[in-house]
Amino acid sequence: MNLESRLRDALQPVDPPAGFASRVRARVERDMRAEHAVGGGPSASGWRSWMATAAAVLLLAVGGYGYRQYEERRDALAARSQVLLALQITSRALETVHRQVVQADTGTDAPRDDAGAEGDER
Amino acid sequence: MNAKVLQVAGAALLYASLAAPGQAQQLNLPDMSRLAADAKEVVDVSVDQAMLGLAAGFLSGTGDDAAIKTLLSGLKGIYVKSFEFDRPHAYDPAALDDVRRQLSTGGWIRLVTTRSAKDNSDVGVYLFREGEKTGGLAVLVTSPRDLTVVNIVGAVDLEQLRQLQGKFGVPSDLGVDK
Numbered sequence: 001m002n003l004e005s006r007l008r009d010a011l012q013p014v015d016p017p018a019g020f021a022s023r024v025r026a027r028v029e030r031d032m033r034a035e036h037a038v039g040g041g042p043s044a045s046g047w048r049s050w051m052a053t054a055a056a057v058l059l060l061a062v063g064g065y066g067y068r069q070y071e072e073r074r075d076a077l078a079a080r081s082q083v084l085l086a087l088q089i090t091s092r093a094l095e096t097v098h099r100q101v102v103q104a105d106t107g108t109d110a111p112r113d114d115a116g117a118e119g120d121e122r
Numbered sequence: 123m124n125a126k127v128l129q130v131a132g133a134a135l136l137y138a139s140l141a142a143p144g145q146a147q148q149l150n151l152p153d154m155s156r157l158a159a160d161a162k163e164v165v166d167v168s169v170d171q172a173m174l175g176l177a178a179g180f181l182s183g184t185g186d187d188a189a190i191k192t193l194l195s196g197l198k199g200i201y202v203k204s205f206e207f208d209r210p211h212a213y214d215p216a217a218l219d220d221v222r223r224q225l226s227t228g229g230w231i232r233l234v235t236t237r238s239a240k241d242n243s244d245v246g247v248y249l250f251r252e253g254e255k256t257g258g259l260a261v262l263v264t265s266p267r268d269l270t271v272v273n274i275v276g277a278v279d280l281e282q283l284r285q286l287q288g289k290f291g292v293p294s295d296l297g298v299d300k
Contacts, residue, residue, distance in 0.1 A: 083177040
């Protein structure tokens with residue numbers, strides 16, 4: 001048998017066995033019913049893409065929240081250091097007042113005005 | 123149309139009358155950029171109520187932080203301008219005239235002012251009174267090489283100030299009483 005006739009025999013159309021089409025349809029319907037029974041959602045590949053999208057959204061949300069937290073923390077720490085600096089300078093100014101009052105009390109220096117007086121100092 | 127104008131003007135006047143008490147204890151500190159240019163060190167702190175709230179959120183509720191937090195709770199703002207010069211008499215003594223003018227009017231009461239011949243420095247402490255309550259504090263310090271203006275807006279409780287004493291180098295015997 002030459003090659004040509006062997007090929008012809010091999011590629012000869014064959015009729016499907018009886019009931020093949022109905023068995024295929026039944027199988028497809030069964031698979032679809034099984035998918036719906038699991039959750040009625042998309043296929044496994046669909047689920048994977050949904051999960052990937054959800055993860056990306058979650059990452060963005062968490063990242064955005066984290067950055068806002070970082071900014072708030074940075075601003076708060078800056079405000080805190082500004083307040084502490086202001087209080088330090090205030091206390092230094094009050095220390096100067098105290099020193100001068102003590103100097104006045106001990107007679108080493110004299111206060112310019114009495115406490116509690118109103119009006120311009122000049 | 124005229125009614126609308128009157129309404130707007132009335133609202134503006136009402137707003138101004140409501141806003142005025144809050145502004146009186148906040149000094150209008152002059153632009154001191156020229157001083158800053160000549161100064162060796164400059165501190166310019168401007169902390170409003172929102173920033174005070176932020177800062178308070180980062181103070182713990184224990185120890186010194188607790189005392190500072192309590193002090194801050196009644197405040198509406200802290201404004202400090204401080205200049206240090208590397209040579210004496212580097213600034214115009216009239217730089218604070220406008221501030222002194224503001225302190226001589228309204229609800230400001232001079233608590234103490236002193237002049238030290240030794241240091242050649244002047245110090246003034248002023249309180250803003252709102253009835254029986256203190257609505258603000260101002261401290262002016264001038265010496266040949268330094269100039270400092272402190273304006274604390276809000277309920278400065280002298281008892282709380284007393285608690286602050288010693289925590290930032292504030293002496294424990296400041297001599298301020300309620």
